[in-house]
Amino acid sequence: MAASIIDVAKRAKVxxxxxxxxxxxxxxxxxxxxxxxxxxxxxxxxxxxxxxxxLASGRxxxxxxVLPFVNRxxxxxxxxxxxSVLRANDLDLLLYxxxxxxxxxxxxxxxPLRRRxxxxxxxxxxLSAAESDALVxxxxxxxxxxxxxxxxxxxxxxxxxxxxxxxxxxINLGHRRIGMITGALGDPxxxxxxxxxxxxxxxxLAEAGIPYEPDLEAPGNFGIEEGASAMxxxxxxxxxPTAVFAESDLMAFxxxxxxxxxxxxxxxxxxxxxxxxxxTAELLNLTTIAQPVTHQGELLxxxxxxxxxxxSEEPAEVxxxxxxxxxxxxxxxxxxxxxxxRDHPGLPDxxxxxxxxxxxxxxxxxxxPPAPRDGTAxxxxxxxxxxxxxx
Amino acid sequence: MAASIIDVAKRAKVxxxxxxxxxxxxxxxxxxxxxxxxxxxxxxxxxxxxxxxxLASGRxxxxxxVLPFVNRxxxxxxxxxxxSVLRANDLDLLLYxxxxxxxxxxxxxxxPLRRRxxxxxxxxxxLSAAESDALVxxxxxxxxxxxxxxxxxxxxxxxxxxxxxxxxxxINLGHRRIGMITGALGDPxxxxxxxxxxxxxxxxLAEAGIPYEPDLEAPGNFGIEEGASAMxxxxxxxxxPTAVFAESDLMAFxxxxxxxxxxxxxxxxxxxxxxxxxxTAELLNLTTIAQPVTHQGELLxxxxxxxxxxxSEEPAEVxxxxxxxxxxxxxxxxxxxxxxxRDHPGLPDxxxxxxxxxxxxxxxxxxxPPAPRDGTAxxxxxxxxxxxxxx
DNA sequence: GGAGTGAGTGCAATCGTTTACATGAAAAGA
DNA sequence: TCTTTTCATGTAAACGATTGCACTCACTCC
Numbered sequence: 001m002a003a004s005i006i007d008v009a010k011r012a013k014v015x016x017x018x019x020x021x022x023x024x025x026x027x028x029x030x031x032x033x034x035x036x037x038x039x040x041x042x043x044x045x046x047x048x049x050x051x052x053x054x055l056a057s058g059r060x061x062x063x064x065x066v067l068p069f070v071n072r073x074x075x076x077x078x079x080x081x082x083x084s085v086l087r088a089n090d091l092d093l094l095l096y097x098x099x100x101x102x103x104x105x106x107x108x109x110x111x112p113l114r115r116r117x118x119x120x121x122x123x124x125x126x127l128s129a130a131e132s133d134a135l136v137x138x139x140x141x142x143x144x145x146x147x148x149x150x151x152x153x154x155x156x157x158x159x160x161x162x163x164x165x166x167x168x169x170x171i172n173l174g175h176r177r178i179g180m181i182t183g184a185l186g187d188p189x190x191x192x193x194x195x196x197x198x199x200x201x202x203x204x205l206a207e208a209g210i211p212y213e214p215d216l217e218a219p220g221n222f223g224i225e226e227g228a229s230a231m232x233x234x235x236x237x238x239x240x241p242t243a244v245f246a247e248s249d250l251m252a253f254x255x256x257x258x259x260x261x262x263x264x265x266x267x268x269x270x271x272x273x274x275x276x277x278x279x280t281a282e283l284l285n286l287t288t289i290a291q292p293v294t295h296q297g298e299l300l301x302x303x304x305x306x307x308x309x310x311x312s313e314e315p316a317e318v319x320x321x322x323x324x325x326x327x328x329x330x331x332x333x334x335x336x337x338x339x340x341x342r343d344h345p346g347l348p349d350x351x352x353x354x355x356x357x358x359x360x361x362x363x364x365x366x367x368x369p370p371a372p373r374d375g376t377a378x379x380x381x382x383x384x385x386x387x388x389x390x391x
Numbered sequence: 392m393a394a395s396i397i398d399v400a401k402r403a404k405v406x407x408x409x410x411x412x413x414x415x416x417x418x419x420x421x422x423x424x425x426x427x428x429x430x431x432x433x434x435x436x437x438x439x440x441x442x443x444x445x446l447a448s449g450r451x452x453x454x455x456x457v458l459p460f461v462n463r464x465x466x467x468x469x470x471x472x473x474x475s476v477l478r479a480n481d482l483d484l485l486l487y488x489x490x491x492x493x494x495x496x497x498x499x500x501x502x503p504l505r506r507r508x509x510x511x512x513x514x515x516x517x518l519s520a521a522e523s524d525a526l527v528x529x530x531x532x533x534x535x536x537x538x539x540x541x542x543x544x545x546x547x548x549x550x551x552x553x554x555x556x557x558x559x560x561x562i563n564l565g566h567r568r569i570g571m572i573t574g575a576l577g578d579p580x581x582x583x584x585x586x587x588x589x590x591x592x593x594x595x596l597a598e599a600g601i602p603y604e605p606d607l608e609a610p611g612n613f614g615i616e617e618g619a620s621a622m623x624x625x626x627x628x629x630x631x632p633t634a635v636f637a638e639s640d641l642m643a644f645x646x647x648x649x650x651x652x653x654x655x656x657x658x659x660x661x662x663x664x665x666x667x668x669x670x671t672a673e674l675l676n677l678t679t680i681a682q683p684v685t686h687q688g689e690l691l692x693x694x695x696x697x698x699x700x701x702x703s704e705e706p707a708e709v710x711x712x713x714x715x716x717x718x719x720x721x722x723x724x725x726x727x728x729x730x731x732x733r734d735h736p737g738l739p740d741x742x743x744x745x746x747x748x749x750x751x752x753x754x755x756x757x758x759x760p761p762a763p764r765d766g767t768a769x770x771x772x773x774x775x776x777x778x779x780x781x782x
Numbered sequence: 783g784g785a786g787t788g789a790g791t792g793c794a795a796t797c798g799t800t801t802a803c804a805t806g807a808a809a810a811g812a
Numbered sequence: 813t814c815t816t817t818t819c820a821t822g823t824a825a826a827c828g829a830t831t832g833c834a835c836t837c838a839c840t841c842c
Contacts, residue, residue: 083490
């Protein structure tokens with residue numbers, strides 16, 4: 001049916017070995033022969049059989065990407081970063097979306113990517129020791145986002161620092177009762193990110209001399225709905241928090257929705273800070289901890305490129321910084337009770353009912369008004385902002 | 392290194408042919424032999440070489456998915472639907488993210504998926520005739536979302552109907568000056584969806600006896616920022632629209648942001664309706680045209696399954712319905728000028744400054760309050776809601 | 783008892799490349 | 813002129829499965 005390398009060889013009157021060399025641009029082929037082969041291949045509209053090639057060479061030209069949820073903003077963003085780098089280097093991307101726990105188990109039980117990919121990129125998966133072993137036993141380079149796995153390349157943000165910054169921000173605004181909407185803490189698979197962030201939350205409280213109250217932590221599982229319920233739960237406490245740290249923007253969105261539905265406002269009644277700098281965070285004017293999402297994907301792919309080219313022997317680790325983006329949902333704490341004046345000195349009192357603080361007083365202006373007060377949201381961090389540790 | 396089928400054959404004291412048959416569950420292998428082979432494979436922790444298998448059998452067990460932007464909500468959602476079905480059928484998913492026009496061209500010039508996949512799923516790509524031909528010339532089943540391509544399987548929503556419903560909704564609320572924020576109309580690649588929707592917009596206006604004004608159309612390119620700018624442009628017209636149809640929720644979000652920043656409100660000053668029912672649409676209380684996104688992905692994957700199994704000869708076409716979801720950003724039109732009372736009879740006047748219409752009057756209530764008035768947002772349509780056309 | 787049936791198995795060709803090694807010719811060095 | 817290098821090319825053995833065909837039994841049926 002389709003032309004094979006033999007047909008090309010015949011047409012160019014050379015051996016298949018020469019065709020193979022010519023087509024792959026290997027050095028020892030004379031210019032005139034190469035031309036002839038190229039033309040023959042063109043005329044037959046020849047396309048190489050990737051499988052035969054892989055079988056013979058042992059290389060697949062394919063990178064496996066394993067992640068828990070393609071349809072979540074964060075992962076699709078990272079995926080996009082990975083893709084751009086792989087695509088530029090002519091590598092294919094085989095996607096493994098783990099979804100629920102059953103698929104996860106099946107994946108590690110059968111290792112369907114074995115012999116199928118040249119390298120693996122694993123995003124934010126909770127890995128048991130056995131599972132980590134299974135990964136390295138594939139004997140291909142593995143780059144992991146979020147979790148640290150011995151023998152694997154590694155990219156992550158400094159979760160402890162990010163969470164610390166978030167909680168300190170609230171404390172500096174005068175808040176003392178600070179709630180936290182946590183991620184999948186209870187997940188039997190044990191994602192590590194929520195654990196680290198929760199730990200940072202406690203540490204900062206302790207450091208500030210604020211007693212820890214378990215009731216001020218509500219589980220949110222990273223979704224809007226769960227974030228909304230978590231906020232409802234926090235607000236139903238006898239002594240509700242005046243500020244809340246949600247460890248994802250989506251949960252913060254849910255929290256804001258609950259506030260709105262209860263007739264409360266951020267930051268007048270409750271301050272809310274998120275994590276991620278989701279694409280709609282600016283829209284909702286949410287104060288948050290930004291992380292360079294796409295960039296992390298690019299870094300992972302570059303690590304794999306390095307590993308594949310043998311450029312660097314030992315797996316490296318890269319930690320990218322987070323950044324506090326102050327928008328309109330966090331504000332100074334008030335002394336007590338809702339709707340009274342604030343006690344925090346040095347901050348001007350905002351008139352009641354002024355609505356969103358970023359709404360300028362020029363209704364009807366034609367051009368789009370300037371952006372609200374806002375930390376710069378970066379798309380991509382320059383490389384000197386990343387810290388590389390050889391190990 | 393890794394065990395091959397020969398090792399297994401030796402250990403089980405059978406031929407490689409029998410191993411192959413036993414492992415794949417083919418019928419004519421005796422139970423006792425099968426057991427022996429399975430045990431041998433287990434003991435050697437044998438894993439089949441997918442490339443050798445593909446080379447010999449001609450099947451790859453891999454489906455290619457080609458889409459323009461993985462990192463956009465819509466596509467990642469569809470992708471997730473595709474993945475769930477493929478995964479359940481043990482098919483791998485090879486992802487091709489086209490991104491910019493350069494990658495797009497390269498893809499069609501080199502057809503890197505040729506011989507690499509058993510079937511192709513193409514999402515919402517603008518295809519020239521030559522490109523459609525290139526797809527079918529791969530001689531594998533192709534399922535296309537959005538665009539209709541001769542000889543290919545097809546899933547889409549009824550864009551004309553969706554857009555018609557949206558514009559009629561605004562007209563029925565009494566609006567006469569209705570703007571539209573369009574998608575990538577100017578894109579040289581020529582996405583068809585925006586064209587169809589824009590056409591529907593004009594038709595409905597004509598039908599209602601409203602003259603068409605080119606200035607009331609502003610290009611938005613499907614992004615939040617562009618949506619925001621488009622809204623700014625519309626509001627800078629001498630006679631701005633009282634209602635706006637944005638053909639994606641993201642653009643509607645941008646539009647809402649511009650309104651807020653200009654001190655205006657939806658629906659009091661301008662009604663806004665979106666398209667998609669994005670995950671944050673409910674959060675922002677956006678009236679929109681909902682489409683079953685994940686479900687479309689599942690349908691595409693099922694079509695491919697049918698095609699592969701030979702269950703149905705001719706490619707089928709499925710059109711899934713859209714649905715108007717009324718939330719809080721559309722309301723009755725007023726006679727003239729902002730901030731005056733409304734002339735639309737039968738609708739109660741809403742007190743000035745009441746804010747979001749879904750905020751109940753029970754601040755401080757402990758449990759989460761009920762959802763706002765809202766058309767049911769479906770996750771998945773039952774099959775009888777879909778219409779199949781054999782061709 | 784011979785022919786026919788059918789299940790279980792093995793043989794060996796095949797899929798389409800890559801690549802170690804061999805070959806031969808031309809260029810370089812002595 | 814006779815080696816020695818270098819360069820371009822060909823030969824053929826992998827790579828690791830699948831599968832059409834032939835074969836061997838053990839049955840069943842006349």
